[in-house]
Amino acid sequence: MDEPAFSEPWHAQAFAMTIHLSKQGVFSWPEWAEKFGATLAAHGLSRELDGGEDYYNAWIETLETVLIDAQLTETAAITQMIEDWREAYLSTPHGQPVKLSA
Amino acid sequence: MPHDHDHPHTLLPSDPALRVKALETLLIEKGLIDPDTLNEIINTYENKIGPKNGAAVVAKAWSDPDFHTALMADATSAVSALGYYGRQGEHMTVVENTPETHNMVVCTLCSCYPWPLLGIPPAWYKCDAYRARAVREPRKVLADFGVVLPESQAVKVWDSTAEMRYLVLPMRPVDTDGMSESELAKLVSRDSMIGTGLVIAP
Numbered sequence: 001m002d003e004p005a006f007s008e009p010w011h012a013q014a015f016a017m018t019i020h021l022s023k024q025g026v027f028s029w030p031e032w033a034e035k036f037g038a039t040l041a042a043h044g045l046s047r048e049l050d051g052g053e054d055y056y057n058a059w060i061e062t063l064e065t066v067l068i069d070a071q072l073t074e075t076a077a078i079t080q081m082i083e084d085w086r087e088a089y090l091s092t093p094h095g096q097p098v099k100l101s102a
Numbered sequence: 103m104p105h106d107h108d109h110p111h112t113l114l115p116s117d118p119a120l121r122v123k124a125l126e127t128l129l130i131e132k133g134l135i136d137p138d139t140l141n142e143i144i145n146t147y148e149n150k151i152g153p154k155n156g157a158a159v160v161a162k163a164w165s166d167p168d169f170h171t172a173l174m175a176d177a178t179s180a181v182s183a184l185g186y187y188g189r190q191g192e193h194m195t196v197v198e199n200t201p202e203t204h205n206m207v208v209c210t211l212c213s214c215y216p217w218p219l220l221g222i223p224p225a226w227y228k229c230d231a232y233r234a235r236a237v238r239e240p241r242k243v244l245a246d247f248g249v250v251l252p253e254s255q256a257v258k259v260w261d262s263t264a265e266m267r268y269l270v271l272p273m274r275p276v277d278t279d280g281m282s283e284s285e286l287a288k289l290v291s292r293d294s295m296i297g298t299g300l301v302i303a304p
Binding site: 003009010013016017019020022024026029032033034037040050052053055056072073077078081082085086091092093100 | 110111112113114115116118119120121122123124125126127128129132134135136139140141143144147148152189190211212213214221222223224225226227228229230231232263264265
């Protein structure tokens, strides 16, 4: 009964961003549920999904799609930002805060 | 990228964690989200809401006939009056177990769930196996949870949606007549409010 709500910090972050965006009216919750359900159904065609990693991978894929469809970001911008963060982690000495270079 | 092993770098997060971080940075830059609000949302779902809310509602319904009537007539209003409202709690219906009918809840589309009463659903509620099997073979699923019902008790499966979310009101165990609401609430498990468990007297 007391298992943690989220098993990984990124699950919590993805969840919170989605709630936050929906609260601001970027999309309605029924709209989200429909699109997320469609992603789960598509992923579930090839294999049986678990309710953890698989579930949240489908969640972030849906979030990216929704944001791109709403023209709030682009695939290239996301890819670039991922690489920027990867670079920042790899170039930050252990123990120091990781920051994006300006 | 130089990779100096005398000076080890920070541990690289997993690919999905990096994707989430990237999205978060982009959205913050655009002013679409605010980091403090994100933390507040996470704190709420990690610490403030969870099955104890639902358990309090169930215990009250068992103890207070007027509340029971109000809850069955309009669950959303009845639980809002107790302070349980918010996201995924806009349209809630309570389905009551009886000796004739046992209720269980699934979301076949994704993972719709009455958050204000139960918090974030457990992983098994979100997995394909439960979502597919709950409708097709509910008694077998219940048996996997250790719940074996008499043949005379029908099983009714409710499919939650973004528009309507269900909470099961389990049967009050016998021999609990003298118990207070707070004592009763401690007996009510999360699973019993999804319908994959029963409430057992101590």
